[in-house]
Amino acid sequence: xxxxxxxxxxxxxxxxxxxxxxxxxxxxxGFHDNELKVLLLKAKYAGKWALPGGFILxxxxxxxxxxxxxxxxxGLDKIYxxxxxxxxxxxxxxxxxxxxxxxxxxFKGGKSWMFERFxxxxxxxxxxxxxVKPIADNISDACEWFKVNEVPEMILDHRHIFEMALKNLRLxxxxxxxxxxxxxxxxxxxxxxxxxxxxxxxKLDRRNFQRKIMSTGILVKLKETKKGVSHKAPFxxxxxxxxxxxxxxxxxxx
Amino acid sequence: xxxxxxxxxxxxxxxxxxxxxxxxxxxxxGFHDNELKVLLLKAKYAGKWALPGGFILxxxxxxxxxxxxxxxxxGLDKIYxxxxxxxxxxxxxxxxxxxxxxxxxxFKGGKSWMFERFxxxxxxxxxxxxxVKPIADNISDACEWFKVNEVPEMILDHRHIFEMALKNLRLxxxxxxxxxxxxxxxxxxxxxxxxxxxxxxxKLDRRNFQRKIMSTGILVKLKETKKGVSHKAPFxxxxxxxxxxxxxxxxxxx
DNA sequence: CCAAAAGTGTTTAAAATACACCCATGC
DNA sequence: GCATGGGTGTATTTTAAACACTTTTGG
Numbered sequence: 001x002x003x004x005x006x007x008x009x010x011x012x013x014x015x016x017x018x019x020x021x022x023x024x025x026x027x028x029x030g031f032h033d034n035e036l037k038v039l040l041l042k043a044k045y046a047g048k049w050a051l052p053g054g055f056i057l058x059x060x061x062x063x064x065x066x067x068x069x070x071x072x073x074x075g076l077d078k079i080y081x082x083x084x085x086x087x088x089x090x091x092x093x094x095x096x097x098x099x100x101x102x103x104x105x106x107f108k109g110g111k112s113w114m115f116e117r118f119x120x121x122x123x124x125x126x127x128x129x130x131x132v133k134p135i136a137d138n139i140s141d142a143c144e145w146f147k148v149n150e151v152p153e154m155i156l157d158h159r160h161i162f163e164m165a166l167k168n169l170r171l172x173x174x175x176x177x178x179x180x181x182x183x184x185x186x187x188x189x190x191x192x193x194x195x196x197x198x199x200x201x202x203k204l205d206r207r208n209f210q211r212k213i214m215s216t217g218i219l220v221k222l223k224e225t226k227k228g229v230s231h232k233a234p235f236x237x238x239x240x241x242x243x244x245x246x247x248x249x250x251x252x253x254x
Numbered sequence: 255x256x257x258x259x260x261x262x263x264x265x266x267x268x269x270x271x272x273x274x275x276x277x278x279x280x281x282x283x284g285f286h287d288n289e290l291k292v293l294l295l296k297a298k299y300a301g302k303w304a305l306p307g308g309f310i311l312x313x314x315x316x317x318x319x320x321x322x323x324x325x326x327x328x329g330l331d332k333i334y335x336x337x338x339x340x341x342x343x344x345x346x347x348x349x350x351x352x353x354x355x356x357x358x359x360x361f362k363g364g365k366s367w368m369f370e371r372f373x374x375x376x377x378x379x380x381x382x383x384x385x386v387k388p389i390a391d392n393i394s395d396a397c398e399w400f401k402v403n404e405v406p407e408m409i410l411d412h413r414h415i416f417e418m419a420l421k422n423l424r425l426x427x428x429x430x431x432x433x434x435x436x437x438x439x440x441x442x443x444x445x446x447x448x449x450x451x452x453x454x455x456x457k458l459d460r461r462n463f464q465r466k467i468m469s470t471g472i473l474v475k476l477k478e479t480k481k482g483v484s485h486k487a488p489f490x491x492x493x494x495x496x497x498x499x500x501x502x503x504x505x506x507x508x
Numbered sequence: 509c510c511a512a513a514a515g516t517g518t519t520t521a522a523a524a525t526a527c528a529c530c531c532a533t534g535c
Numbered sequence: 536g537c538a539t540g541g542g543t544g545t546a547t548t549t550t551a552a553a554c555a556c557t558t559t560t561g562g
Contacts, residue, residue: 019275022373062342062373086340086375088316119276119316121340190541208525231540232532462552485513486559
């Protein structure tokens with residue numbers, strides 16, 4: 001099928017495949033260069049950026065819809081996902097955007113499920129930045145990482161959704177395996193600390209952080225140190241998954 | 255319109271008024287006799303109990319749908335509401351229940367939006383028990399309060415929804431005005447403590463509790479004491495709303 | 509006057525914070 | 536050899552937990 005045909009099919013027959021009125025939007029977080037980042041798509045024609053999103057198959061759990069979308073945008077399976085809020089402002093209509101979109105590719109319009117109101121369920125995802133190859137979808141020009149403090153203008157209420165996800169991430173830091181999912185298998189203590197500092201948006205004392213995190217027992221210190229740094233080489237650590245998951249149930253206390 | 259006609263209209267024309275595939279379920283919490291309680295409806299014919307729920311008008315915010323449902327079941331306006339999770343298991347189908355229901359009132363069935371899959375958005379509500387007059391809806395025999403530790407068998411995944419609400423309430427205790435919404439305007443310190451103990455499901459030290467809660471500055475001690483108790487009369491307190499809301503932003507720390 | 513439950517204060521333990529010195533590495 | 540940032544230890548303050556005696560009220 002050509003792109004145009006595929007799109008026409010989506011607009012005029014998509015409702016046979018997907019649930020009406022419901023969508024999923026994903027806020028994908030990554031951590032790189034000591035910065036928390038979010039993966040965004042540049043919507044064709046609109047010029048603005050958007051959260052990766054999609055629709056729900058008639059017989060699909062929303063968690064699976066989100067997984068499907070994430071797999072498409074990042075190439076990753078088994079991503080850590082968390083549903084954080086459902087957005088239902090009746091004014092968050094995609095009608096104008098979708099009509100504009102159709103006109104731009106040469107359709108006059110008509111009736112489409114895509115012009116109707118959508119309630120969107122927000123998911124946040126935590127991924128290992130180094131493993132992700134951003135892939136744009138067919139209605140997007142680009143797929144890129146942005147620092148969370150420098151997000152560009154976004155369509156609809158996506159800015160709001162993103163901010164809710166970030167707020168939720170802060171609240172959940174002590175109860176979700178945030179570190180494990182955002183960092184690589186092995187990492188240094190300063191890296192982990194930077195992650196906490198970025199998410200909590202405040203400086204932490206290096207020595208107290210180390211003591212506190214080690215006292216939880218969730219980390220295993222490795223023999224290996226980081227190479228090629230022009231100062232004392234930091235050790236690598238990895239998570240003790242069993243202790244980590246136990247500790248999360250009680251909360252880490254940051 | 256007669257009841258049967260109203261119902262038939264709902265089953266076969268409701269989709270013209272409401273969004274398809276989306277519903278709202280409310281977990282209404284109250285506090286009475288030093289017990290945390292939840293308000294349930296007894297579904298006609300099914301014999302099992304259910305959370306008060308409803309559908310979303312085509313141009314309505316989900317928050318407003320929930321408010322509408324709560325007003326109908328409790329008679330209260332301005333209820334404290336909190337969206338806590340969206341349930342989307344494709345197997346949580348109301349089809350069988352609704353078909354059974356239709357048969358019971360003498361319809362053969364046919365096609366109806368009510369037989370399709372529903373994604374349900376969970377809201378929890380905190381109400382002043384003393385102000386509520388439980389009102390059954392037209393598909394229910396009864397509307398009653400249950401202690402949260404003694405909930406009866408419930409339809410579909412309502413038990414699961416209820417448990418998620420309770421879990422969420424525990425997590426949110428330090429960040430939402432739980433005490434204010436569950437208690438009357440004035441209350442005694444032991445009442446507030448019992449509320450915390452019930453929600454957290456653990457005993458707290460009377461003296462430390464008093465000190466801790468007073469140190470937050472969220473309470474104002476009144477001159478008045480409780481009358482008619484055969485022991486030293488406890489003082490009444492009320493919330494200092496300005497300090498309360500400020501303190502909640504930082505978290506109360508229980 | 510007694511049982512029941514509330515008011516108040518002190519002592520102790522634990523946790524968070526603040527802070528200082530030494531160490532390894534690349535340039 | 537020096538700038539940079541990491542590793543470790545200790546003293547101090549703050550907060551939480553444990554605990555005991557006195558007070559008021561109805562019966």
